[in-house]
Amino acid sequence: MKVRNHRDLWAGVMFFVFGVLFMVLSQQYKMGTAGRMGPAYFPTMLGALLAILGLAIFFGAYAKVNREMKLESVGWRELSLVLFSVALFALLLPLMGMVIALVVLIGVSSLASHEFSLKDTAGSTVVLIALSYLVFAKGLELQFPVWPTFLTH
Numbered sequence: 548m549k550v551r552n553h554r555d556l557w558a559g560v561m562f563f564v565f566g567v568l569f570m571v572l573s574q575q576y577k578m579g580t581a582g583r584m585g586p587a588y589f590p591t592m593l594g595a596l597l598a599i600l601g602l603a604i605f606f607g608a609y610a611k612v613n614r615e616m617k618l619e620s621v622g623w624r625e626l627s628l629v630l631f632s633v634a635l636f637a638l639l640l641p642l643m644g645m646v647i648a649l650v651v652l653i654g655v656s657s658l659a660s661h662e663f664s665l666k667d668t669a670g671s672t673v674v675l676i677a678l679s680y681l682v683f684a685k686g687l688e689l690q691f692p693v694w695p696t697f698l699t700h
Contacts, residue, residue, distance in 0.1 A: 559605025566598030
């Protein structure tokens with residue numbers, strides 16, 4: 548059997564490994580049943596589905612209907628910018644609030660795009676702030692600052 552799509556092969560491996568990892572790590576909690584779910588139930592079932600999806604993608608990489616596709620080089624600059632923006636968000640959220648942390652997250656991560664547009668970034672920022680506020684602050688009533696903490700005291 549010849550690997551026809553290397554991207555699918557490695558994506559399948561990644562999904563399978565993460566799925567199994569979720570299943571194994573969630574076993575430290577009580578499982579429960581489908582009718583009365585314990586804390587381990589959802590991550591275990593989600594991990595199982597992810598592992599099954601990974602296997603399907605992995606074996607699909609060998610299918611003759613796939614055109615041959617090799618892996619491309621990793622865009623380290625882009626990957627670093629996205630990971631750095633997520634780390635900045637985590638650091639800024641408690642002190643600067645959701646709005647400022649999201650502006651920084653979207654601004655820094657958008658620099659990773661080869662098709663960067665200030666207009667598109669500004670539009671995305673406004674929409675994501677509004678949706679995040681409605682879903683997380685109002686809808687789910689999560690307890691995190693929306694605005695910088697030094698402005699509210």
